[in-house]
Amino acid sequence: MRLQYPGSVRIVSVPCTGKVDLIHIMRAFEKGADGVYVLGCMEGECRYESGNLRARKRVDKARDLLERIGIGGERVAMYNLSSSEAPRFVAYAREMTERIKKLGPNPIKATSKKHKAAGAGAA
Amino acid sequence: MIVAKPKPVEEVIESVSGFDRILLVGCNECVTVCEAGGRKEVGVLASALRMHFMNQGRNVQIDEVTLERQCDREYLEEIRNRIDQYGAVLSLACGVGVQFMAETYFQTPVLPGVDTCFMGVTEERGLWSERCQGCGQCVLARTGGICPVSRCAKRLFNGPCGGSTRGKCELSKDLECAWQLIIDRLTELGRLDDYEELAPIKDWSTERAGGPRRVEREDVRQ
Amino acid sequence: MSDVKTPSKLEKVLASGHQAVTSECGPPRGSDAGEIRNKAEMIRDHVDAVNITDNQTSVTRLCSLASCIHLKSMGIEPVLQMVVRDRNRIALQSDILGAASFDICNILCLSGDHQAFGDNAQGQNVFDIDSMQLIQTVRRMRDEGRFLGGDEIHRPPRMFVGAAANPFADPFEIRVPRLAKKVAAGAEFIQTQCIYNLEKFEQWMAQARDRGLHEKVAILAGVTPLKSAGMAKYMKNRVPGMDVPDEVVKRMSGVAKEKQAQEGIDICVETIQRLKEVEGVRGFHVMAIEWEQKVPEIVERSGLHPRPELD
Numbered sequence: 001m002r003l004q005y006p007g008s009v010r011i012v013s014v015p016c017t018g019k020v021d022l023i024h025i026m027r028a029f030e031k032g033a034d035g036v037y038v039l040g041c042m043e044g045e046c047r048y049e050s051g052n053l054r055a056r057k058r059v060d061k062a063r064d065l066l067e068r069i070g071i072g073g074e075r076v077a078m079y080n081l082s083s084s085e086a087p088r089f090v091a092y093a094r095e096m097t098e099r100i101k102k103l104g105p106n107p108i109k110a111t112s113k114k115h116k117a118a119g120a121g122a123a
Numbered sequence: 124m125i126v127a128k129p130k131p132v133e134e135v136i137e138s139v140s141g142f143d144r145i146l147l148v149g150c151n152e153c154v155t156v157c158e159a160g161g162r163k164e165v166g167v168l169a170s171a172l173r174m175h176f177m178n179q180g181r182n183v184q185i186d187e188v189t190l191e192r193q194c195d196r197e198y199l200e201e202i203r204n205r206i207d208q209y210g211a212v213l214s215l216a217c218g219v220g221v222q223f224m225a226e227t228y229f230q231t232p233v234l235p236g237v238d239t240c241f242m243g244v245t246e247e248r249g250l251w252s253e254r255c256q257g258c259g260q261c262v263l264a265r266t267g268g269i270c271p272v273s274r275c276a277k278r279l280f281n282g283p284c285g286g287s288t289r290g291k292c293e294l295s296k297d298l299e300c301a302w303q304l305i306i307d308r309l310t311e312l313g314r315l316d317d318y319e320e321l322a323p324i325k326d327w328s329t330e331r332a333g334g335p336r337r338v339e340r341e342d343v344r345q
Numbered sequence: 346m347s348d349v350k351t352p353s354k355l356e357k358v359l360a361s362g363h364q365a366v367t368s369e370c371g372p373p374r375g376s377d378a379g380e381i382r383n384k385a386e387m388i389r390d391h392v393d394a395v396n397i398t399d400n401q402t403s404v405t406r407l408c409s410l411a412s413c414i415h416l417k418s419m420g421i422e423p424v425l426q427m428v429v430r431d432r433n434r435i436a437l438q439s440d441i442l443g444a445a446s447f448d449i450c451n452i453l454c455l456s457g458d459h460q461a462f463g464d465n466a467q468g469q470n471v472f473d474i475d476s477m478q479l480i481q482t483v484r485r486m487r488d489e490g491r492f493l494g495g496d497e498i499h500r501p502p503r504m505f506v507g508a509a510a511n512p513f514a515d516p517f518e519i520r521v522p523r524l525a526k527k528v529a530a531g532a533e534f535i536q537t538q539c540i541y542n543l544e545k546f547e548q549w550m551a552q553a554r555d556r557g558l559h560e561k562v563a564i565l566a567g568v569t570p571l572k573s574a575g576m577a578k579y580m581k582n583r584v585p586g587m588d589v590p591d592e593v594v595k596r597m598s599g600v601a602k603e604k605q606a607q608e609g610i611d612i613c614v615e616t617i618q619r620l621k622e623v624e625g626v627r628g629f630h631v632m633a634i635e636w637e638q639k640v641p642e643i644v645e646r647s648g649l650h651p652r653p654e655l656d
Contacts, residue, residue: 276459276461277430277456277457277459277470277472277475278472279456279472279475279476280475280477280478281475281476281477281478281526281530282475283514283515283516283519283523284456284476284514285456285509285511285514285538285585285586286458286459286514286585286586287514287515287516287585287586288514288515288585288586289515290515290516293458293459293462293585293586294459294461300515303515303516306516306518306519307516315519315522318519318522318526319522319525319526319529321477321478321481321526321529321530322477322478324434324474324478324481324482324493325474327473
């Protein structure tokens, strides 16, 4: 199965989404990411019991904080899927890419010259 | 420990917005444990502030450091050689640390990044509650180890008041009635008869009422 | 009546063996003394003394002391309610002397509702001493003629000292020990929380009698006529420390809306009639909240009128 997903998505692998901390999401934006989404296992199926639930809380926190500082909370999302669901992986990548395209680039890039990669994902 | 909570980021932004070089200083003690002002929180807040100012087209330098404590001079000294580079310090320590920082660096504006709340415990992660108000004269021996000063909304010494309902305080269903807890504990300890002893009128002069306090001990003073 | 300690009419009525009747009036949220005078006027012939509440439910009102002075000037005997929420020990003792200077000779010592319930939820509270300790304070001022600080009082207050008791608040097992504590602190009369759950109240009284407390303190049973089924439900569900049994709510809801007020008064009268027979109940405290005009009817129908004339 060779499915194409948008080339603007950069994948950052982590052993479990529970490893993703608020600071990682913040730094991604600070370095110019236009959006960040976290792809975790289905809820209730975390190998470490609650890693994906913790991740969701951190994603929520990041959304809230980014909204407050004017970057935009909608640029952050969390999706859940099983490891065998390649079509869904692609669907989420497209969905997120579409969303970010509508929102436009990370506003801090308008003032800083640092144009970095357009997106970062974690799975 | 001293429990604090992060100030809303908008309030922090407003307080630091007049400065171009800001040092965020975390504290490795209580505020780290209650996840309000440790290294992690400093990192996130610094990142948020940097992005905020970048978004405004402002070039504001925001640096980070976390000290072992901000309530001891020796640790505050660690930033002496760089303090002059900054227009302001945003301290994420409790109110004690913020003040000691301000006393130590008299010419640098020092702003608070957290709201200091109380002396309390971590009931579970994300839930902290008050246990002590530092009245300067502990009464726990008489009250089954539960403090009526910090845990009764009316700090009654001969409680409970008439508002105690099903073990909860009249203020909120989420708040335990301290006197219910005291009675339960005295019962468990087989000391319920102690309940009928009238608690004497408290000497509040050792509390805040007596003015700013200090403890001076010749035995340990150098 | 050689054993009375104060000029209080309430104390005399109780000492003479009569069942006493007290009521209460809430001062206005303004400076018009006419409002408190009018309320008191409605009930003056049907009660022995009138409590004046002290910023009840923490809502700012004309002060209890000034209201008591107005009553005193009308020849009505006031009971000064005093909460420890708003005053420290200096202000409490000072106000007690102020009241004594007008020969106000009854005081009810209370904690006071938390200010979170009132119109100044952001305010500080004091709670320098608690209600139990206020009882001790007044007794010390009266009996020893001394301030808390130890200094002598010139012309000590002569006050009959009361306290509140809530037979229904939790935990129930310490309700009677708590009463005993108030008696030990020096309370001479008790006004209870509004009674709707008669069984529970009688159980409390029985326990109080077992310890002989009914002989050491005059217990006045508190009653409040319900104006409507809505009020019954509100009291049941919303008022901390209030015990309104389902039967009472049902009875109020069972009659047409326009007849509910009368039903509430009937329940109140029946309550008094039943409690009159309970050993140790030395009188009644009729709290008709913003409904003072109904007090005469309740007192008359309960067989508590006319009030004894004593001097």
